[in-house]
Amino acid sequence: MNKSHQEILVEVNNLKMYFPVRRGIFRRKVGEVKAVDDIDFTIMRNEILGLVGESGCGKTTTGRCISRLYKPTSGSIFLEGTEISAMSEKQLKPIRRSIGIVFQNPYTSMPPGQRVGNIIGNPLITYHLTDGTEYKDRIAELLHSVGLDPAMANRTLTELSPGQRQRVAIARTLAPQPSLVICDDPVSGMDVSVQAQLINLLDELQESLGLTCLFLTRDLAMGQYISDRVAVMYSGRIVELATSRELCENPLHPYTRALISATPVPDPVLESKRHYTVLPGEAPDPVTPPTGCHFHPRCPIAVGECHEERPPLREVGVDHYVACIKA
């Protein structure tokens, strides 16, 4: 996929999100959690960009900054050419409907007692997107687009299975026709067959509605399957960004390699040929991250310089960026 032919929908530059750590009776600031530490990336229109990383790497925070549920510490976020990172709540109001979020847990992201129709219809009313006559048709259409029976509009959420609930959540997100949808690990913890069904739904929606999506996940196999390009995050930073195919065939960052090696393939012939090396240690504490490259204490190929300077995310091939001096 060539960038120059495509339109940039979201551009993120030098995004930082630091949370203060406060202690003592005066709640003095004693440190910072650098949840997102200076990252840049773009999302093209009609693209699914995967953001893959383990828990605590800052992928959810990134998603929440872009959707402006958080106000970033610094940096800029352009959505369709408009800078939204510093906007006030009032200024954001007309922008809100352009960004949809599908949260991880469909049991806590929607009120359980409500009827499915109300949940999906709510954004339509809030944003004045429908008059009374089309309301029901629009809900039926949305339910149909996520693969649910339109008759389900009268059911309450408690009657639905996790997979069905997540479909409702997706329908609700799609209701105001957002230009960007952020999916925060929407399939984690579900049965494998349900995961695959939802992932296929997302794939269909990308084609039928021209959906643009930021897909956050910790499952590399899932992330690289659904995404056109994948960014790998570690300890608040993007360490590698490439097209899905390039990332799997030619991973350059040692962390990406470790993730690939740790992800098993359910194919005995392939799996027996793969070589698995254990990545020692654990992800660093975000309050006191290591100096230089955050990955150096666990890195098998680290050299002296890695302790000192943060490696920049540099272009090493067509649409392939890596933050490692040894790559």
Add this chain to the structure above:
Amino acid sequence: MVTVLDVQDLRTYLPTKKGIVKAVDGVSFHIDEGEIIGIAGESGCGKTETMLSIVQLIQPPGKIMSGRVIIDDEDILQLKANSPGMRSVRGRKMSFIFTDPKTSLNPTLAIGRQITEVLETHLDMDKQAARERTVELLDMVGVPDAGARMDDRPFQFSNGMRQRVMIAMALACNPMVVITDEPTNVADITTKSQLLELMKGLVSGLNTSLIITTQNLGMLTRYARRVYVMYAGRIVESGPTTVVFNNPCHPYTLGLLRSVPRLGVNKSIKKLNPLLGFTPDLIDMPPHCAFLPRCTYKTERCEREPWPDMRPVGEDHQIRCYVDLREIP
């Protein structure tokens, strides 16, 4: 090979207001000395209930209806759930590793104490000996500076370290069988791999057997020698992992395998082909195969006749189905 645990025709029913849930409905499997086996299946298939039934930790009104669980030539289902005999089976002959590190340790006790307690209860060790053995165990699972860290509480450990502590606790009495029951939503892949790699090493070193229950088929491919696939309270396919995952003969196994995205395969190359529908309600199950509504290979015979028994389709390879996928072009 010596069989250490032999489970035969285990049935566990849970009465509810709506009817009886046949959570485990005639499960048989065995595990040999030093072997790693996997039990695969989606949530609600009865894999956890099976494991809890083996050690009689089923909460009433759930009840083990019938079956035999033979370990050390003794049918432990004959023992009462709270009897001293059964208690010594748990921990000493069989132990659990729960993979949720946040909830499975007592937050108010030092981690050393949580392990010495096991040793003092089951092996009658005195305090000093138990302490020494605990340091050894923590060393073995790779907790650095074990002697000093023994008196720390769980909150002072990272998740990865807590899981190591739980492994040490499970292995404290040199059990014959260790069961890890894996919730789907826990632990990152690098941590999970570290732990499984560690367990694999320990299991072969101590000649303990390990049962992994999971729906992560990749993990089973990497670690399990044999695998049992469960659906709706029954085992539907069993055999050596390489055979079952290379040549699945039961439509459910095939459906599971096709639902999992593989590294290096993007949606533009090959689409996932997931199982449709969802797992059945285990109340008032029809007599025919429970997988029938989701099955794309069903024949008229499947609707007419009851769920078949397991039948061999290869060496040590069995399926519970009238159809053999290898015979379908």
